[in-house]
Amino acid sequence: MHVPDGFINAPVSVAAGVVAAGAVAVSLRGARRELGGISHAEGHGGERTAPLAGLVAAFIFAVQMLNFPVAAGTSGHLLGGALAAILVGPFTGVLCVSVVLLMQGILFADGGLTALGVNITVMGVVTVVVAYGLFRGLVKVLPRKRRSVTFASFAAALISVPAAACVFTVIYAIGGTTDVPVSKVLTAMVGVHVLIGIGEAVITMLTVGAVIAVRPDLVYGARGLAAPLKLRVGGELVDAEPAPVPVAARSPRAVWATGLVTALVLAGFVSFYASASPDGLEKVAADKGIDKNVEEHAAKDSPLADYGVKDISDARISGGLAGVIGVGVTVVAGTGIFWSLRRRRTTDATPTRVPESV
Known part of the structure; x- marks a missing residue:
């Protein structure tokens, strides 16, 4: 759903850019809490979430290259907002999708540069807000089990895609550069994106389920899923210490390396x-x-325009190399941003020691 330059007029594109910039600014503040916070039920914090967030951005970039058929002559690809929000948190999720869109627009000529604000608003903000809001609502009413997280991730991702299509249609209705009845655009956009949403839901569910299976403590949306064990001490019930992660479970570095290789x-x-x-x-x-x-x-x-490396004639090698470069650049950029936010959070949280008076 990458909107190119020319679909939306300049004033509305600027307005969408302001909205996107505001959302990114709010997300930068919120992401500091997500990356720096510690889940007492699971015993982990930003030192694990920050590199995982960079990996999530790279993974979304990779999977967005995998267009899947949804109807005759039409394909779809992952938007990624639901996946990012569930794995690393909603504020960090907005930043993940924004990093991907920025890399795609600058390096690969995918999604207009003047339409960057529109794309971040539609593909990043809307999908994250809708998906994570629905996800949290479902998790609260469903049994506190891992299956509930995977089911909620499926439903959240499914709804987030046609929701993004509706918001695009609203933006087109306000600032579209062509005279096409909005009702026709809405019907067509929602119809095809419901089908794309099914693919998005399957990818999101499988990915979230795979991470939960090996390290549920790394999934932001699963934090606090298990109620703390109660012990009776002196006639009173108290919370037991959280159980350590089993030795057989994969280390965060192993999960990160596996995810990077997969991407x-x-x-x-x-x-x-x-x-x-x-x-x-x-x-x-x-x-x-x-x-x-x-x-x-x-x-x-650009040397990487249209997901190919300039001057390499073999399509398989050209496209594959461009994909590898894209994953590498995205994981480096994303991890750098998220580590910076993590370090700033840690610095801001460090108390200043006042020297004692003599």
Whole structure:
């Protein structure tokens, strides 16, 4: 659902940019708490969440290269807001998707630069807010089990995609550069993105389920899932010390390394077999005529434009190498940002010692 330059007029694009900038600013503050906070039930904090957040951004980048068919001549791909919010928290999730969109726009000419605010608002903010709000609501009413987390992640991801399509339609209704009835755009966008949402839901559920299976303490949305064990001491019930993570469980570094290798394989190899059909927005734009004023991308001459390495003629090698570079750049940029936020949180939380008076 990457909106290119020219779909939305300048004033509305600027307004969306202001909204996106505000959301990112709020997320930077909120992410400091998520990255620096410690779950007493699970016994972990930002020292594990920060590198995982960078990995989540890289994983979303990789999976977004894997377009899957959803209808005749139409494909879809992961948006990633629900996945990021559940794994590393809603504020950090907005930043993860924003990092991905920024890398895609600057390096790969995917998603317009003037439309960056629109894309962050639609693909980052809306998907995270809708998905995480629904996820938390479901987790509260469902049994406190791991299955509830995976089911809630499926439902949250499923709803978040057509919700993003609705918000895009509202933005188009306000600032679209073509004269197409909004009702037709809404019907087409929601219809195809409900199907894409099913794919999003499956990917999100499987990924969240895989992490929970090996290290549930690393999943932000699963924190506090298990009620603390109660012990009777002196006639009163008190919370027992949280059980340590089993020795057989994978270390955070092992989980991170496995995730990174998976992302590299998906982007560097599996992406070659992705569907070549236009995604939901591209298909609707072509069918309804809202792409008449699309503009050339400012980064069209980038060495990595269109997910290929310039001057490499072999499509498999070119696309695979571009994918690997993209994963590498995204994980480095994301991890650097999140570690910086983590360190700043730690510094701000360190009390200043007042020297004793003589």
